[in-house]
Amino acid sequence: xxxDEAGRGPAVIFLHGAFLDRHTWDLQMPAxxxxxxxxxxxxxxxxxxxxxxxxxxxxxxxxxxxDALKIERAHLVGHSFGGGVAIDFALEHPTRVASLTLVNSGxxxxxxxxxxxxxxxxxxxxxxxxxASAVQAWLTLSLWSASRSRPEVMKxxxxxxxxxxxxxxxxxxxxxxxxxxxxxxxxxIRAATLVVSGDRDTPGNRANSETVAKGIAGxxxxxxxxxxxxxxxxxxxxxxxxxxxxxxxxxxxx
Numbered sequence: 001x002x003x004d005e006a007g008r009g010p011a012v013i014f015l016h017g018a019f020l021d022r023h024t025w026d027l028q029m030p031a032x033x034x035x036x037x038x039x040x041x042x043x044x045x046x047x048x049x050x051x052x053x054x055x056x057x058x059x060x061x062x063x064x065x066x067d068a069l070k071i072e073r074a075h076l077v078g079h080s081f082g083g084g085v086a087i088d089f090a091l092e093h094p095t096r097v098a099s100l101t102l103v104n105s106g107x108x109x110x111x112x113x114x115x116x117x118x119x120x121x122x123x124x125x126x127x128x129x130x131x132a133s134a135v136q137a138w139l140t141l142s143l144w145s146a147s148r149s150r151p152e153v154m155k156x157x158x159x160x161x162x163x164x165x166x167x168x169x170x171x172x173x174x175x176x177x178x179x180x181x182x183x184x185x186x187x188x189i190r191a192a193t194l195v196v197s198g199d200r201d202t203p204g205n206r207a208n209s210e211t212v213a214k215g216i217a218g219x220x221x222x223x224x225x226x227x228x229x230x231x232x233x234x235x236x237x238x239x240x241x242x243x244x245x246x247x248x249x250x251x252x253x254x
Contacts, residue, residue, distance in 0.1 A: 001065060002048035003041035007033030010098065011071045012247070013062070014040040017080030017104075017229075019138065019167060020160040021047030024079055027236035031244070036075075041065055043082060045174055046164040055176045058085045059092050066096060075247060077101040079232050080205075084108050087212070088178045090189050099192040099250040100216075101243055104201055104229045107212055109181025112204035116142075127168035134168035135161050143229035146200040153234040160233075186215025193219040194246040196239060198227025205229060220246070 004022065012032050016024040022040040032038040044061055045051035062085065066074060075098045078086035083105025090097045112120075119141060127134035138161055139154060147153040193216045197209035213221035222242050227235040 001041050001044060001050075001061060003039060003065065004029070005037060005039040005069070006030070007036055007038050009036045010247075011037045011039060011069075011074040013066070013071070013074045013076055014038070015043060015062070015076065015078040015082030015085050016040070016046070016160070017082055017106075019046065019164045020079075020157075021163045023047075023156075023160045023163075024232050025077075026156070026233075028077070028232060028240060028243070031236075031240040035244075036247070037071075039065075039069065039071070039074075042163075043085060045167055045170070048163060051167075052174060055174065057178070058175050059089045059178065062089050063093060063096070072096070073098045075099045075101070075250065077103070077243065078105060079103045080229065081106050083212075084182070087182045087186070087189070090191050091182055091185055092178060094190060097191045099194070099247070100189070101194045101196065101246060102209070102212055103196045103231050103239065104198065104205055105195065105209060105212055106205075107182050107186070107208055108177050109183030110208050110211065112202075116202055116204045124168055131165035131168065135165050138168075142202055143205070146198070146226055146228040147230045147234050150234060153230055156233045157230055183211070186212060187217065189216045192246075192250045194242065195219055195221045196224065196231060196242060197221065198224050198229065198231055198235065200226060200228045202229070 014025040025040045042049040076086040083102040123137045126137035195213040213219045
């Protein structure tokens with residue numbers, strides 16, 4: 001698995017979304033490195049990390065990374081699919097999680113509205129033509145409705161997607177989900193949790209954020225006005241402010 005780290009202090013591990021890579025967090029790493037040990041990695045099979053030949057669990061990969069880096073407990077910050085991985089990890093390894101920050105988060109077992117599923121399928125249809133076509137179709141998704149008027153944000157999304165473009169041709173996700181899925185187990189999570197959403201994200205994703213915030217005891221929901229699904233990239237100032245403020249309220253991990 002490809003990863004980067006910077007800084008010293010309590011560990012914070014960043015988990016990116018599907019078909020993106022660790023550069024999603026380019027604007028969070030320097031903001032956290034002054035007070036924390038900030039780690040970001042490419043979740044397999046995305047970015048520069050490998051595509052395993054056998055089924056695997058994303059939570060096992062995160063555990064292996066923490067063990068290799070000698071991180072006993074960490075604050076997990078997950079975006080989209082990466083938020084779902086963080087939730088799953090908190091269920092499977094609760095003693096290794098100091099807190100959760102879930103940004104535009106997914107949750108295993110949740111189903112998006114039919115129109116959002118149909119829109120996403122157009123990306124995989126485009127991948128039959130070429131990887132470049134898939135990336136362009138990805139950039140037209142309603143996920144990025146607010147970002148579309150900001151060329152620098154769209155270029156950053158495109159860069160973070162380019163390294164994973166070949167994965168649009170996967171017949172099915174190569175990783176095994178946790179069972180039973182997290183959607184029915186949110187009440188088991190005891191870690192302090194911050195949920196961050198944008199009021200211009202898709203209805204399905206906004207609903208997921210609300211479900212997670214309601215399902216995890218004591219979770220706090222922050223909605224960023226005008227933000228879509230690209231909060232770490234396009235609304236970094238607001239996210240960093242909320243994240244740093246939240247981390248100050250949590251106990252430092254060992």
